[in-house]
Amino acid sequence: xxxxxxxxxxxxxxxxxxxxxxxxxxxxxxxxxxxxxxxxxxxxxxxxxxxxxxxxxxxxxxxxxxxxxxxxxxxxxxxxxxxxxxxxxxxxxxxxxxxxxxxxxxxxxxxxxxxxxxxxxxxxxxxxxxxxxxxxxxxxxxxx
Numbered sequence: 001x002x003x004x005x006x007x008x009x010x011x012x013x014x015x016x017x018x019x020x021x022x023x024x025x026x027x028x029x030x031x032x033x034x035x036x037x038x039x040x041x042x043x044x045x046x047x048x049x050x051x052x053x054x055x056x057x058x059x060x061x062x063x064x065x066x067x068x069x070x071x072x073x074x075x076x077x078x079x080x081x082x083x084x085x086x087x088x089x090x091x092x093x094x095x096x097x098x099x100x101x102x103x104x105x106x107x108x109x110x111x112x113x114x115x116x117x118x119x120x121x122x123x124x125x126x127x128x129x130x131x132x133x134x135x136x137x138x139x140x141x142x143x144x
Contacts, residue, residue, distance in 0.1 A: 010071040014090035024093035029081040043068040073116045
């Protein structure tokens with residue numbers, strides 16, 4: 001998995017880690033999730049075997065596109081997924097983020113989708129934390 005900002009979700013009954021990627025135009029579902037243990041519940045794909053360009057400059061073949069429900073928090077969203085060979089379970093692209101009126105708060109480490117706020121985590125499913133360096137003693141009041 002890559003480093004980044006993630007939120008938990010469900011595709012059908014399958015729990016997925018969703019990378020929030022404002023640099024991705026489309027929302028992408030990994031082939032390993034699509035081909036996973038609940039194959040009998042897969043959604044139909046329109047066969048559009050094309051290449052997509054990944055953030056590292058490489059390309060990946062797509063298996064097709066199709067629609068299914070993605071659940072984020074209590075929000076059930078009908079999503080058009082591109083199915084491709086990617087490392088992450090799901091990449092939430094700008095198509096979905098815009099459609100759902102998503103707002104990302106990097107300071108608080110959360111994302112709001114259709115008015116519901118959800119905590120984000122890193123690729124290891126840990127709470128977000130950021131390293132800092134202090135050059136002098138600092139006193140931080142409790143509950144500040």
